[in-house]
Each structure stands twice: as structure tokens, then as C-alpha cells.
Amino acid sequence: MAQTLAEQILSHAAGYSVQAEDVITASVDLVMAHDSISPSIIKVLREELQAPRVWDPERVALVVDHVAPASSIQTAEAQARLRRFAREEGIGHLFDVGRGISHQVLIEERLARPGMLIVGSDSHSTAYGAVGAFGTGMGTTDIALALATGQTWLRVPETVRIRATGRLQPGVGAKDLGLYVARMLRADGATYRSVEWHGVDFLSIGDRMTLATLSIEVGGKAGLIPPTGPAAADLDVPNWLRVEEGAHYEQTLDVDLALLTPQIAMPSYVDNVADLADVGRVAVDVVYLGTCTNGRHEDMATAARILRGRRLAPGVRMLVVPASSQALELAIADGTLTTLLQAGATIGTPGCGACIGRHMGVLAPGEVCLFTGNRNFRGRMGSPESQIYLGSPAVAAATAVTGYITDPRELEAVDEAEALFA
Amino acid sequence: MATIWRFGADVNTDQIVPGRYAPYMTSEAELPTFAFIEARPEFAKTMQRGDLIVAGRNFGCGSSREYAPLALKLLGVGAIIAPSFARIFFRNALNLGIPLFEADLTHLADGATATLDRATGIVTSGGETITLPPPAAWIREVWEAGGIVPYFRTHGHFPGQAGN
Ligand code: SF4
Numbered sequence: 001m002a003q004t005l006a007e008q009i010l011s012h013a014a015g016y017s018v019q020a021e022d023v024i025t026a027s028v029d030l031v032m033a034h035d036s037i038s039p040s041i042i043k044v045l046r047e048e049l050q051a052p053r054v055w056d057p058e059r060v061a062l063v064v065d066h067v068a069p070a071s072s073i074q075t076a077e078a079q080a081r082l083r084r085f086a087r088e089e090g091i092g093h094l095f096d097v098g099r100g101i102s103h104q105v106l107i108e109e110r111l112a113r114p115g116m117l118i119v120g121s122d123s124h125s126t127a128y129g130a131v132g133a134f135g136t137g138m139g140t141t142d143i144a145l146a147l148a149t150g151q152t153w154l155r156v157p158e159t160v161r162i163r164a165t166g167r168l169q170p171g172v173g174a175k176d177l178g179l180y181v182a183r184m185l186r187a188d189g190a191t192y193r194s195v196e197w198h199g200v201d202f203l204s205i206g207d208r209m210t211l212a213t214l215s216i217e218v219g220g221k222a223g224l225i226p227p228t229g230p231a232a233a234d235l236d237v238p239n240w241l242r243v244e245e246g247a248h249y250e251q252t253l254d255v256d257l258a259l260l261t262p263q264i265a266m267p268s269y270v271d272n273v274a275d276l277a278d279v280g281r282v283a284v285d286v287v288y289l290g291t292c293t294n295g296r297h298e299d300m301a302t303a304a305r306i307l308r309g310r311r312l313a314p315g316v317r318m319l320v321v322p323a324s325s326q327a328l329e330l331a332i333a334d335g336t337l338t339t340l341l342q343a344g345a346t347i348g349t350p351g352c353g354a355c356i357g358r359h360m361g362v363l364a365p366g367e368v369c370l371f372t373g374n375r376n377f378r379g380r381m382g383s384p385e386s387q388i389y390l391g392s393p394a395v396a397a398a399t400a401v402t403g404y405i406t407d408p409r410e411l412e413a414v415d416e417a418e419a420l421f422a
Numbered sequence: 423m424a425t426i427w428r429f430g431a432d433v434n435t436d437q438i439v440p441g442r443y444a445p446y447m448t449s450e451a452e453l454p455t456f457a458f459i460e461a462r463p464e465f466a467k468t469m470q471r472g473d474l475i476v477a478g479r480n481f482g483c484g485s486s487r488e489y490a491p492l493a494l495k496l497l498g499v500g501a502i503i504a505p506s507f508a509r510i511f512f513r514n515a516l517n518l519g520i521p522l523f524e525a526d527l528t529h530l531a532d533g534a535t536a537t538l539d540r541a542t543g544i545v546t547s548g549g550e551t552i553t554l555p556p557p558a559a560w561i562r563e564v565w566e567a568g569g570i571v572p573y574f575r576t577h578g579h580f581p582g583q584a585g586n
Contacts, residue, residue, distance in 0.1 A: 023581065037488075049571060049574075067446070074446070123484065138486060140514075141514070142514075187432050188432070191506060191509055192509050219508060219509065378461075
């Protein structure tokens with residue numbers, strides 16, 4: 001019987017053919033844990049499970065990204081404990097302060113590969129779907145159990161298919177597609193489901209990560225992009241992993257990319273999405289470009305193209321927090337970083353930054369932020385009296401220039417007009 | 423008698439325990455006092471053990487932070503009843519042994535008194551008797567064991583694996 005990508009990967013992980021709704025025990029290929037949750041994971045592993053060792057140190061990745069560098073003695077101590085744990089266990093894949101956001105790093109390091117089952121201590125572990133891996137987020141106890149046994153239990157999800165056709169207009173990106181899908185499916189539209197994104201073969205791996213990370217925002221257990229198309233050409237795709245004719249999709253959402261315009265998620269729900277054109281004039285205090293959803297080199301480069309030769313609007317701060325050290329290096333090499341700095345932006349240490357309101361750019365009461373991340377929940381980035389709007393890197397840059405939420409295509413029109421009179 | 427605490431739809435884990443109040447940032451001993459600290463500050467101060475959370479759909483969406491359901495467990499929340507739960511929250515709560523019932527009781531008023539018999543799933547409130555849909559047998563087994571860790575230590579395998 002034809003299977004969805006989720007069914008194929010979970011069949012492989014279970015060792016027999018499974019289908020949606022089966023409750024299975026599966027072998028995991030990789031377990032990711034980050035600094036924020038690692039103290040409690042180590043505690044459950046050692047104290048409650050009394051596991052003397054992790055099942056396979058080669059298949060564990062530890063990342064210090066959530067509060068990196070440490071903001072307090074307490075977080076510093078927890079990170080020191082994590083480093084000690086890695087040494088005790090012989091875990092080589094420890095990515096320390098400054099290397100970047102777990103999801104980005106695991107894909108750059110090619111630890112996340114097509115066909116794998118990856119569990120991570122982070123809800124945005126759906127990110128690994130960008131390379132055709134079934135990535136899913138779990139809590140402390142599940143991660144500790146996976147570390148101890150190399151296994152986890154799962155209910156095989158039904159699949160919601162997004163079927164995109166056509167091409168995106170200039171100024172419109174993968175983020176707009178992701179937000180549009182949240183608008184259509186709503187925050188629980190794919191709860192317990194896998195989200196399969198078809199028709200996006202032309203997207204880079206980075207843009208695929210944008211879609212894969214946003215899959216959890218519609219409740220998805222995983223967000224899978226078929227590992228085909230030019231960006232996937234050098235991925236090592238197992239021969240059993242491919243979109244199969246006749247696989248069962250519980251629901252299909254058709255999207256004509258050519259009709260898509262910049263989208264904005266307004267406070268304080270990710271599915272509170274409207275066309276930017278209908279949002280009205282919203283003045284912002286902060287523009288924040290970063291996160292596992294949109295903090296890559298290509299996102300910074302998109303912003304730099306718009307910011308070249310321009311300055312931030314008076315009174316606007318722009319924080320740029322690269323998703324990884326590699327993204328930062330690329331931004332240095334091609335001049336992107338210089339452009340951003342010359343425009344007046346501030347650069348943070350690669351990692352999660354202020355995404356969860358812990359450090360490096362926390363919002364004050366009354367402040368409004370245009371954020372390229374994935375969640376705009378009340379209080380997410382700081383004060384519960386602040387407001388977060390989600391948008392694409394291009395919208396972020398255009399907004400930084402004008403000081404209010406702006407369609408990047410408007411600025412481009414200004415550029416063209418100026419060129420005419422030059 | 424338990425008191426009902428009514429919440430709306432799409433209650434997210436940033437509301438249950440904001441990321442800034444994680445044990446990583448604060449202290450584990452204080453965790454229960456942070457439950458709904460900004461969304462509903464009186465909750466942690468005045469709720470009594472056994473009280474029920476009754477909410478709209480998609481309860482617990484957002485982050486994978488297990489300290490969100492843990493804070494509710496440490497406060498002694500008797501059960502959470504909502505038409506649907508976000509997946510990771512559902513798993514985390516199940517793993518911690520917190521009873522969750524998928525049912526829509528949002529017609530019950532905030533502050534109303536009620537009783538819940540967890541074994542039968544029978545709720546009484548204001549003269550009304552409601553039977554909650556029973557959870558799957560394997561879910562009940564995990565609760566009865568007191569969570570996934572005791573379950574695993576007793577059975578030596580994960581739920582659903584017994585018959586394989
Ligand atoms: S960048 Fe934000 S959403 Fe992504 S892993 Fe870090 S905290 Fe989570």
C-alpha cells in the first residue's frame with residue numbers, strides 16, 4: 001500500500017510496515033537536547049531512570065543555544081553541567097556557545113539526514129523535515145527515555161498535504177507561504193498530523209526549514225518536505241523514501257504561490273494572519289531578524305539587499321541574531337554584515353537570542369516588535385504588555401527603513417522611481 | 423468539591439509558564455508558583471489540590487517545555503478537560519501522569535464547583551452529570567502507573583508494545 005513520507009520513515013524506524021493511527025515503538029536515529037532543558041533531562045536520566053549511560057553517544061547531539069552565552073550564574077552552571085555530561089558520556093557532538101541554533105547546526109553538520117527519525121527537546125524539531133527527516137519535539141521525560149533506550153513510542157500520524165503550484169512573486173518568500181498556511185489551517189489544524197509540503201522543490205534548504213519549523217505552529221507532529229529538487233541534490237536520500245502515488249492524505253490545502261502576497265501574523269497568535277496590505281499602519285520599536293525560522297545567511301542577505309544605502313528609521317532598533325556561526329561567516333564574507341551594520345543594525349551571538357524573552361533584546365512594556373521568528377504569543381519575547389508581529393526577512397528590512405510595517409515591494413517601487421530620475 | 427478554572431482556546435505553554443520563569447532561569451522549588459503567572463496571577467495563589475482546568479480547544483500549544491505541565495502537576499491539578507490538546511503537551515502530561523480528558527465542558531462557569539471521579543470519568547456540577555469519554559486503555563495504564571517512567575520501569579517497554 002502506498003505510504004506517506006511519515007509512514008515510510010516510521011515503518012523504517014519500527015522495523016515493519018506501519019500506517020496512520022498505529023501506536024508503535026520506534027528506534028530513533030538521533031536525539032537532540034539543548035541547554036534549556038538539559039538539567040532536567042540529566043536529572044530524569046540519572047535519578048529517575050537510573051540509566052548509567054546513554055544508549056549510543058554517537059547518536060546524541062547537545063547544543064548550547066537557548067541562553068548562549070550564559071546570562072546568569074545559574075545558566076552558566078547548568079551549561080557547565082551539560083559539558084561535564086558530554087565528557088562523562090563521550091558525546092562528541094557538543095555544539096557550544098556561539099555555534100548556533102540546534103536545528104540549523106544539525107542540518108549544517110549533516111547529522112540530520114533524509115529518512116531519519118529525530119527526536120529533540122524542542123518543539124521546532126520539526127525543522128529536520130527540511131532534509132526529509134521525521135523530526136519531532138518532545139519533553140524532558142521522553143528525551144531522557146530516548147537517551148536511555150534509543151527508542152520512543154509514537155502514534156503514526158495522518159498527513160495533511162500542502163500542494164503548492166506556481167512561483168512566488170519577488171518580495172514574497174517561504175515565510176509568507178508558512179504564515180498563509182497557518183491562516184488557512186489555524187493553530188490546531190494539523191494537530192497530531194504530519195504536514196507534507198509538495199510543490200516547493202525550487203526552495204533552498206533554508207526556506208524549507210522555514211516551512212518545516214512553522215509546521216508545529218499548525219500543531220504538526222512533523223513537517224516534511226520531499227528531499228527532491230536542486231537544493232536536495234547532494235543529500236543522501238535512501239531509495240525507499242519518495243512521494244508515492246496513492247498515499248492517503250487526510251486533507252489537502254492547495255496554494256497558488258503566484259497569488260501570495262506578504263503575510264503578517266498579528267498579536268498574539270501565530271494563526272492571526274492577514275495580508276500585510278490589510279494590517280494598517282503599525283509603528284514598531286524593534287525589528288528582530290533571527291531564529292531557526294528566519295535567521296540564516298539568505299535571510300540576512302535578503303534584508304541587506306533592501307537596507308543597502310539606507311538607514312534605520314529614527315527610533316527603531318534592529319537586532320540581527322544569526323542562526324549559526326556558519327551563517328555569520330557567510331554574511332561577513334559577502335559583505336551582508338557590513339551592509340546591515342552600516343544601516344544601523346546590531347549583531348548578536350548566533351543562537352536563540354531573545355526569541356523566548358530571556359536575554360539579548362527582551363521587549364519592554366508597550367514596545368512593538370516585527371519579528372522574523374515563529375511565535376508571537378503574549379509575553380514570548382519579554383513584557384506581556386509588548387506586542388509581536390511576525391513577518392518575513394524582507395518585510396523586516398522594509399519595516400526597519402520606514403519604522404512601520406511595510407511591504408518590501410513598496411520600497412522597491414521607490415527604488416525604481418529613483419533610478420528613473422537618476 | 424473541586425473548583426473549575428475556565429480558560430479559553432489555544433492556551434499556550436508561554437501562558438502556562440513563560441520561558442523566563444523556566445527552572446533553568448529561576449529555581450525548581452518556585453516552579454509551581456509560576457503557573458499562569460501573567461495570564462492568571464491568582465491561579466497559583468488560590469487554587470486547591472484537585473481543582474479542575476476546563477478549557478477550549480488546542481490546550482497547551484507551543485513549546486515542548488515539560489515544566490509547564492509539571493507546574494500544574496506540582497500544584498495538584500485534578501484533571502484538565504478540553505475538546506483537544508496540543509500534541510507535545512498531551513504527551514508531556516501523560517508522561518507525568520496528569521489526567522487529561524478530551525471533552526467540551528466550556529459551558530461550565532469559571533469558579534463553579536464540581537466533582538470528578540477519575541475512574542469512571544463522571545463529572546457533576548450544578549445538578550448536571552456528564553460522563554467524559556474514556557481514554558484509550560493504554561493511556562489509562564500510564565496514568566495508573568503514575569506516569570511513563572514508573573510505567574517503563576514496571577513493564578520494561580513502552581505503551582503499545584506489549585502485544586508486539
Ligand atoms: S530560535 Fe526560537 S523557536 Fe528556534 S529553537 Fe531557538 S528558541 Fe526555539
